[in-house]
Amino acid sequence: MKLNSLIKNIKSKFSDQVFFDENLSNYSWFNLGGPAKIIFKPKNLHELSFFLQEIKGFKKIKVLGVGSNTLIRDGGYNGIIIKFGKSFSHLSMLNENTIVAGASVLDKSVSNFALENFVTGLEFLSCIPGSIGGAIRMNSGCYGEDISKILVSVQAIDFDGKIKVIRKEDINFFYRGCNLSDNLIFVSATFKGRKNKKAEIEKKMKDLIEKKKKDQPSQIKTCGSTFKNPNEQKAWKLIKDSGCAGMIVGDAYISKKHCNFFVNKGNAKSEHLEDLINRVRNKVLEKTGISLELEIKIIGEKI
Ligand SMILES: Cc1cc2nc3c(=O)[nH]c(=O)nc-3n(C[C@H](O)[C@H](O)[C@H](O)COP(=O)(O)OP(=O)(O)OC[C@H]3O[C@@H](n4cnc5c(N)ncnc54)[C@H](O)[C@@H]3O)c2cc1C
Numbered sequence: 001m002k003l004n005s006l007i008k009n010i011k012s013k014f015s016d017q018v019f020f021d022e023n024l025s026n027y028s029w030f031n032l033g034g035p036a037k038i039i040f041k042p043k044n045l046h047e048l049s050f051f052l053q054e055i056k057g058f059k060k061i062k063v064l065g066v067g068s069n070t071l072i073r074d075g076g077y078n079g080i081i082i083k084f085g086k087s088f089s090h091l092s093m094l095n096e097n098t099i100v101a102g103a104s105v106l107d108k109s110v111s112n113f114a115l116e117n118f119v120t121g122l123e124f125l126s127c128i129p130g131s132i133g134g135a136i137r138m139n140s141g142c143y144g145e146d147i148s149k150i151l152v153s154v155q156a157i158d159f160d161g162k163i164k165v166i167r168k169e170d171i172n173f174f175y176r177g178c179n180l181s182d183n184l185i186f187v188s189a190t191f192k193g194r195k196n197k198k199a200e201i202e203k204k205m206k207d208l209i210e211k212k213k214k215d216q217p218s219q220i221k222t223c224g225s226t227f228k229n230p231n232e233q234k235a236w237k238l239i240k241d242s243g244c245a246g247m248i249v250g251d252a253y254i255s256k257k258h259c260n261f262f263v264n265k266g267n268a269k270s271e272h273l274e275d276l277i278n279r280v281r282n283k284v285l286e287k288t289g290i291s292l293e294l295e296i297k298i299i300g301e302k303i
Helices: 003-013 045-054 107-116 123-127 132-138 198-215 235-241 270-288
Strands: 018-023 035-040 061-064 070-072 077-083 091-095 098-102 151-158 163-167 184-192 221-225 252-254 261-264 297-299
Touching: 003 018, 003 035, 003 045, 003 077, 045 151, 045 184, 061 184, 070 270, 091 107, 098 107, 107 123, 107 132, 107 198, 123 198, 132 184, 235 270, 252 270, 261 270
Parallel strands: 035 077, 061 077, 070 297
Antiparallel strands: 018 035, 091 098, 098 184, 151 163, 151 184, 221 261, 252 261
16 A cells, blocks of 8 residues: 555544654654654554554554664655553552553552552663663663563554454563564563562662663763673673774764764764764774674665
8 A cells, every 4th residue: 555545544533642744853862853744643543453454455554662772764664653651651550569551651660569569570671761662672671681581472563453462371482582573562561579678679679770880881872882791701891802992974973982882972873874874884804703693673765
């Protein structure tokens, strides 16, 4: 189905929730990206399902969380961006140690909610600046923990509008990813921890946050680690040892504190970030024979 023929239909049926040609730079932590043809912000699951059935057959759809792992190209996105609002940010206790979280809840809110309910095991989420939807797709984690270790199930909707519950046992999670189809939109997830004393949970959270502050830069326009760590090696060290520290393209640079964090100084273009990524990858390959794999996602069209 052609996008233009969809637009008229969508405009008439979802006028409050659809936005056309809106710039995406506010949807990514890099603060970069051209316009999206359509942005859809569903009010609830029923509306999302109805929307997907209306556009059935059109597959150029991307869901965005808070964009802390996504570089959006300068040419924007020639398709439909789905962005969840408040109605997907619910949090509740299913039983004494099991939490259900909407896909747009911030990871740190889940961690705080677990603390308030004396549930341990979710403290690491306080160090990840994304949403639950993004965390599942990325199998996000740090300091030896990741989403796969606390997940019970994911509730998702496919591009045909069908709702599914997928159990953790049926998902293959790996380092910074999973095998769940790109045609699935996660709407909520269920996590399980263990009961513990509030003071102990709080201490663990504080320690992790402190550690994170020491290890990584903050208050900058970045999407965190650009490349995945290859087997047993650290990407930041390979980048540093290959002589890439200090490399600059336009207003895109590599953080001095953490060589795997690439940053928009203020006026970079996505093209500059992508150019910097390619240069670093080539240099590391040339010096070490290792081909770094991207951790961040790059979406959209080049100009
Ligand atoms: C300063 C900083 C520090 C970071 N530290 C860490 C860290 O310690 N560990 C770590 O793992 N990551 C880290 N990250 C990366 C990032 O925060 C995580 O990958 C995070 O989970 C991404 O969530 P998001 O909502 O921002 O996802 P987005 O960037 O919006 O999206 C990421 C991917 O998830 C998909 N997605 C998002 N929501 C949904 C949904 N509802 N359904 C289906 N697919 C969806 C998107 O399509 C995209 O493919 C860091 C980033 C920054 C900026």
